Amino acid sequence: MSKRLLFLFLIIGSTAVAQENLFQYEDVFDLQYVRDPQIHPDGNQIVYRRMQMDIMKDRAAGNLWIRNASGAGHQKLTAYEGSEYGATWSPNGDRLAYIRPTSEGAEIYVYWTSTKQTAKISQLQGSPSNLSWSPDGRRLVFTMKVAAKPPVLVQMPAAPKGAKWAKKPRITDRLYHEADGRGYILPGHTHIFMIAAEGSGAIQLTTGDFNHRGPISWSPDGKSIYFSANRDADWEYDFRNSEVYTLTISDKKITVLTDRQGPDSAPQVAPNGKYIAYVGYTDRVQAYQNRQLSIMLPDGSQKQLLSSAIDASIQSYYWAADSKGLYVQYDREGDTKIAFLDLKGKVRPLAQQVGGTSIGRPYGGGSFSVSKNGQIAYTKTLPEHPAELAVITAKGKRQLTHLNAMNLGGKQLGKVETVWYTSSYDQRRIQGWLVYPPNYDPAKKYPLLVENHGGPISNYGNRFSAELQLYAAAGYIVFYPNPRGSTSYGEEFANLLHHNYPGQDYNDVMDGVDYCIAKGIAHEDQLYVTGGSAGGIMTAWMIGKNNRFRAAVVVKPVMNWISKTLVADNYFQYANTRFPGQPWENFEAYWNFSPLSLVENVNTPTMVMVGMEDLRTPPSEAKQLYHALKLRKVPTVLVEIPEASHGIANRPSNLITKVAHVLSWLNKYRD
Numbered sequence: 001m002s003k004r005l006l007f008l009f010l011i012i013g014s015t016a017v018a019q020e021n022l023f024q025y026e027d028v029f030d031l032q033y034v035r036d037p038q039i040h041p042d043g044n045q046i047v048y049r050r051m052q053m054d055i056m057k058d059r060a061a062g063n064l065w066i067r068n069a070s071g072a073g074h075q076k077l078t079a080y081e082g083s084e085y086g087a088t089w090s091p092n093g094d095r096l097a098y099i100r101p102t103s104e105g106a107e108i109y110v111y112w113t114s115t116k117q118t119a120k121i122s123q124l125q126g127s128p129s130n131l132s133w134s135p136d137g138r139r140l141v142f143t144m145k146v147a148a149k150p151p152v153l154v155q156m157p158a159a160p161k162g163a164k165w166a167k168k169p170r171i172t173d174r175l176y177h178e179a180d181g182r183g184y185i186l187p188g189h190t191h192i193f194m195i196a197a198e199g200s201g202a203i204q205l206t207t208g209d210f211n212h213r214g215p216i217s218w219s220p221d222g223k224s225i226y227f228s229a230n231r232d233a234d235w236e237y238d239f240r241n242s243e244v245y246t247l248t249i250s251d252k253k254i255t256v257l258t259d260r261q262g263p264d265s266a267p268q269v270a271p272n273g274k275y276i277a278y279v280g281y282t283d284r285v286q287a288y289q290n291r292q293l294s295i296m297l298p299d300g301s302q303k304q305l306l307s308s309a310i311d312a313s314i315q316s317y318y319w320a321a322d323s324k325g326l327y328v329q330y331d332r333e334g335d336t337k338i339a340f341l342d343l344k345g346k347v348r349p350l351a352q353q354v355g356g357t358s359i360g361r362p363y364g365g366g367s368f369s370v371s372k373n374g375q376i377a378y379t380k381t382l383p384e385h386p387a388e389l390a391v392i393t394a395k396g397k398r399q400l401t402h403l404n405a406m407n408l409g410g411k412q413l414g415k416v417e418t419v420w421y422t423s424s425y426d427q428r429r430i431q432g433w434l435v436y437p438p439n440y441d442p443a444k445k446y447p448l449l450v451e452n453h454g455g456p457i458s459n460y461g462n463r464f465s466a467e468l469q470l471y472a473a474a475g476y477i478v479f480y481p482n483p484r485g486s487t488s489y490g491e492e493f494a495n496l497l498h499h500n501y502p503g504q505d506y507n508d509v510m511d512g513v514d515y516c517i518a519k520g521i522a523h524e525d526q527l528y529v530t531g532g533s534a535g536g537i538m539t540a541w542m543i544g545k546n547n548r549f550r551a552a553v554v555v556k557p558v559m560n561w562i563s564k565t566l567v568a569d570n571y572f573q574y575a576n577t578r579f580p581g582q583p584w585e586n587f588e589a590y591w592n593f594s595p596l597s598l599v600e601n602v603n604t605p606t607m608v609m610v611g612m613e614d615l616r617t618p619p620s621e622a623k624q625l626y627h628a629l630k631l632r633k634v635p636t637v638l639v640e641i642p643e644a645s646h647g648i649a650n651r652p653s654n655l656i657t658k659v660a661h662v663l664s665w666l667n668k669y670r671d
Helices: 003-016 025-030 466-473 491-497 505-518 534-545 561-565 587-592 595-601 619-631 652-668
Strands: 032-039 045-054 059-068 085-089 095-101 106-112 117-120 129-133 139-147 188-196 224-229 243-248 254-256 265-269 276-280 292-296 316-319 325-332 335-342 347-351 368-370 376-382 385-393 396-399 416-422 429-435 448-452 477-482 527-532 551-555 606-611 636-641
Touching (some): 025 045, 032 368, 045 385, 059 085, 095 129, 224 265, 265 316, 276 316, 416 505, 429 505, 448 466, 448 534, 466 477, 466 652, 477 505, 527 534, 534 551, 606 619, 606 652, 619 636, 636 652
Parallel strands (some): 448 527, 527 551, 551 606, 606 636
Antiparallel strands (some): 032 045, 045 059, 106 117, 129 139, 139 188, 224 243, 243 254, 265 276, 316 325, 325 335, 416 429, 429 477
16 A cells, blocks of 8 residues: 555544545545645746645645746746746846745755756845835845844753753743744844845845835835835834835935835835835724725925725735736635726726635635736736736636646535625624535535634635535535625624624624525524634534534634633734733633633534644633533543644645545534
């Protein structure tokens, strides 16, 4: 038996019984998808990161591939077999800079299009990101963390030779000192560096105990750069604020260009140099605010909001070559779109169904780039496949890759259908989707599985989802809604959970269940529910509010806002946005919105699942629910996944583990 088959046999076990033409657990390892398509300045070629599942390393790995915009000439960019990312074309398209990880961090490489040769041009002590070419193609700037020494409180006596003393304590005095998926954050600050495009030592352009993250943009004359940061003395506690700055290369002088309280970031200089575009908003300390696009003169004057006609956050954008407008990406009604925004604020839609880079569940995402002649390369998804490479030219839209045609082409996937229904609370229109089992027969009775999304300030959509397809293949109709608090329905809709979470989003989800029952799609005696993160919160809240579900799986939840708020990696971000004040200032509100406050009402058989290295919703939260249910003798089981952070499905085997355990629990209570 091959290593691959042995591994899958051990993971799947007896739950793997399925027909060959259905989407099965092992198919997860065959999925491929496109990331970060970068179109050549002349629009003729596109370099993208081709993501594939490495079954031996249990990770998604990406190499750079190149394809002609005409659809011909598809090949790997270099012979290198390791990971590559961060590709960016030189201004005239004769070279491509990109990054390769190393055991020490990462290095910058350059690929020459004329000779197809590649070379390492850096020798760095960290991992570079945000590569940006100078207008003349002679230099590159990038960001990189500069390490610092941790604080030392005592001087320990020297250990005798050969003695095996305990390890030294880890000491931190920083507000932000750990991050989910990364663990402990080593001390240091991120700075901007410059390097010659033909290779040289890196010159540090910024200094101080500040972080300079995000994209960097050059002035057309190459004499200065624009970036965002928070360089205020109290930046650590003023964590929602950032400004746009300019730095003069010759003397490293930094000038601040914005001054409002809020996260101004991602500056881009217009090709003609007349305007600086940037995104942000005036912070009103809410649960959600749209990230709006504005422009200003290079000296920071005459600021003008451009994206007021788009009631959504601008996720990314590019200037048109003639500087008469910008190409923008945003979400609307569970769909990621690309549009052209002129300097008068008029919006012209260009593309939809952008995304497909979230393999597990149907979240938004994806990216695009624009050539000088206005051709667009982007990631395109449908419920039938993850992200593929697509292009928009004068001839129209065209999909250039079919990476999953061989693996998914012969599979019968569950059909996805959009539904709209009315909230019983305030008659708002609520959107959701249904995934039907393959070979669905409306004359038959199927169980309904509600799948609640995370965030809660996020959205599901009409996108590929390996997890939901696996549930459908197991015979469940999957209902996944976007209740209030979801993005892509305007700022007001997303902000309805401000100081009110969980709130009437519960009603929105249950109204969707009732809609499905009224339509004959679902049946009162065959209801099941699951969800992760904020979806885990909603699942726990639902079974605390009613006993209509035969079984539930609560994944990586928050059960107690008081304990979660002061333990999670982002503990400092919750006060006043999620609830007024800190937990010790507003104990009653924090407790009343905690699902644990409803646990005495729970009678639904409940599986509780969490990653053992989850720092966002720590395992202690899941254990509070499990322990409470055990004490109440409610049927329950705790599933703790080793080496998994909050993103359980980041590793393919853990995605399979998650779905297999969910189905094993639900099937136990299924007729």
